[in-house]
Amino acid sequence: MMALFRDVAPWLKLLLRRRQQFWLGALLVWVTLLAGLSLLGLSGWFIVSCALAGIALAAGLPSTLDVYVPGGGIRFFALLRTLARYVERLYNHSTVLTLLADLRYRVFGDLTGLDDATLKRQRASEWLSRLTADIDQLNNLYLRCLIPPVAALLTVLVVSGFIAIWLPWVAVVMALVFTLLWLVVTVGFGWIGFGNSYQHVSDQEELRRLVLDQVQASAELRSYQTSGWHRQKIQNLEAVSTENQRRLALKLALGNAFVSAVTGLMLIATLWLGSLAFSAEQVVGPVLVMAVIAVLGMNEVFALLPAAFLKLGASYAAVQRLNALKPLAPVIDMQGLPYRADEHAIQLVSVHYAYPNTMYPALVDVQATLLPHTRVVITGVSGSGKSTLASVLMGRMAPTQGEIRVAGVPPHRLSTESRAEYFAFLTQQTDLFDGTLESNLRIAKPSATDDELWRVLNMVGLEDWVAQQPKRLSTNVGEKGQQLSGGQARRVALARLMLRDPSVVLLDEPFASVDADTAKHLAAALDRWLARRTVIFFVHQTEDAALLAGIDAWWHLDGGRLCTDTTSFSQPQAGAPYE
Template sequence: MRELLPYLRLLRRQRGRLALGALLMFATAGAGIGLLALSGWFITATAVTGALLAAGIAASLEIYVPGGGIRAFAVGRTVARYLERLQNHDAVLRLLALLRARTFARLARLDPATLGRLRGGELLTRLTSDIDRLDGLYLRGLAPPLVAALALALTTALLAIGDGGTALATVAALGTFGAVLLLGAWRLGRRLTEQLAASGARLRAGIVDHLRGLGELLAFRSAGHHRAGLDALDAAYRGEDTALARGIARGEALLHGGVQLAAVLVLLAALSLYAAGTVSGAVAVMMPLAVLGLLEPLGVLPGSGLHLARARAAARRLDAEAERPPAVPAPASPLPVPAGGALTLADVTVERGAGARVLAGVSLEVAAGEAVAVLGVSGSGKSTLAQLACRQLDPSAGSVGLGGIDLRRLDPDALYPAVGYLTQHTDLFAGSVADNLRLADPEASVARLWQLLEAVDLAGFVDGLPEGIDTWIGEAGLQLSGGQARRLALGRLLLRDPVLVVLDEPLSGLDAASARHVAATLERWLAGRTTLLLGHGREALPAADRYLTLRHGRLEPLPG
């Protein structure tokens, strides 16, 4: 259960609302028990009084107080149920907001290499399904056993009106039986919910990947094969879900059967007490009905064990990446990021996978204010070189430094804002043109944004959009062409004032005219900045002071 401790501490922030919600849950259960018990007593007492009067025996019965009590329990149960749902859902939604913010913040703090181990579908699962399972931690996991214990205490008091021994024996037996089934559901859930959570994550990630790559799958006629894999994942997920549901159903059936058996035994005991003249007929009927009122609060205990196990599995998944050692750890005593200086790679080797060398003994110095271009074919290691320069990756051997300081002696959280890095992949977000630009500077004025759009040859296009700079560009910028998206990303970069600039294929996807315009803009902006340019050819890059080529993991001067 230690995996749940951080989330239990989160519950404390809403303890007032949660306590009120639990009280309303007990009020609902208590009103149900009181309604059954009082109704049984009142109906029986009325019948007995009527029979006595019919036999000519003087008898009287106060009907207004119990009648009012029955109405109060009936109305109170409905009102308590409504207020309980209102209160608990408000508290749970507030908790969900806290959980999602906490999870997003933890994922955002992960270094790029660690974050890159998670597929897009897995990230989606973390932020949706896993957190949704945690919302049942209180409402369906912790609160039901508490309410069940209070309901047992109330039933003990009602049964004690007839006989204290019967009350204690009944409640002890039902409490023990409920606890055993709760523990059994917890153990079953621990075994199955982790498998179920993993299967569900694989299925959702597979579906996301299928949708993202549907064009390629259709082009290569592999959609059917990929869909068959998804069907297999779905079958495995549904099989595990069915096994879990059957286990919980068995537990609930046993618990309902146990409560009903207890009601029958209490009825027999009550009839014996009635025959002995110890209790009245009305009390004898009231006793088993009070036990039957426990069906609702006790019946959810197996499900409570399941929800606790589900919450534990979700918590373990949410914490898995945060507990893994970072790929680029922060130093114990970090040095401040230098205000400038040369970028140096000294005898750097990078190995991936099963020891395959991407870079082998690479040495490079980019002097302060110098622009160096590294050219190479796809897969030659250019992006690896960029990741090393930005410390998104540490070398297997050798060192990477900035201003004479090894990057491993700098705090990554302080280094990243000082680096302007444009990756091969254009990352845009579901928002407006202005929203995407202001990621680099939230305080940038509208006039400044238009200057940037002009600088990247995008102002005319944006000016013609329905809402101009406030036009929504769609999920991942899907409303833009590849070249337009690239220029928007470049405009965002120009809002920064970095110490080091790394541009990976900056003019990719641009037509010749736009490429010339943007290249001229970049050359002016890069003047005096330490810059590493990466591309397939010189024509795809702004002008540089030196040109190198990367072949077979080694840097060589560019021929000619």
């Protein structure tokens, strides 16, 4: 129980940041429940009073009854219940949607802080499920496990106190029985259904993964003649999941039956104790009927609680997965650090990096020092470790052994803001979003003026093309830049990079997907923009060494080992081997 509370506490704190909305939502639920009970109780009292008055008049006995006040009360509670229910649903669902947006913002922030190795261990669809399915499970905490129990407990206290005016012993028994029932359907049913609901979430995630594998890897499964085996695996898991859901549904049915049974027994107890009071002339018949009907209406108060708390395990499973998204903890801010030329060098000391569950390390004993304002080219074939080295230099991953210092501090310890300000990285993969050209560029600098956007577009040779488009800067690039050619998308990404003012720039195949003339234009623009910056080019090989102007050293990465020779630099010709 303590572990559950410890894991859930951070998310409850995040939910309860909007505590005013929470209490107002709980108040609306409470008013709705009280209006319904008041309507039942007053209607029962009014019907019996009218019946008794009619019997008295038929028997020739004097009898009076004010039908206007209770009739008005019945109309008032009927309208109040309807209005409160509508406002409660509208307000609480609006609040929940806002809370889910807060949660998704928090989780997305955690995802952006994860290192590259962690992100690559899961599919994009599985990370998406963290933002959708797992967050939706937390909806159960707020909408079903927080507000209804609070409203139910307050309703028990108010109704018991009201009945105590005429039937004190009935009120005492009612308060004790319904308080125990409240504990059973919250704590008890939360414990009873915990394992099944927890397993349900795991089964659904595994099923989702297997079905995606069946679709996305269908060609491979057919080629290895394992499609039938894989489908059978899905069917077996479906059978197990269905059985688990059947057990959960059975417990839910038992929970509803238990609530109805306790409410029915309390109804009998109220009739018995009330009849004793009626025989002793301590209470009149209409009041007794009002108390009995109020007890009957308590079934509605507790009806939703078993289903909510039986799914507590599912919410906890989602919380555990979300808690596992622990990003690297940045603690250092570059602002305010004194500038020293030696501190702004890049130093790699015996750097090793090994991905989990791999036989060979990606980086092995990398030793290098890159002085400020110098340019280095690192070559290597695919799989030699270039992307890993870039991620480690960017602070996206911490080395498993050794030490990296950029500006005197480990890059993975930098705050996200400092890292974004200090570094710029053009990756091999071009990431553009479904939006306008302008919005994709302003990701790098939201305050950029139109003149600045046109300037960087000119630097990458896209100014004339954009000027010819009907919507110019408002031209839509499409999802993942699919409205652009590969070379255009690459240059848009480079233009976005040039809007920033970083100290260290990493460029991975900057001239990929462009023709020779465009590459020369980009090289000249890059040469001017990279002045007074520390630069590392990652390339497979140089077909035209003239594109990489002002290079101070050529390094080579082979099997995770970095070969450096910065003491005697000679620029290679096109196609020549590297030293």
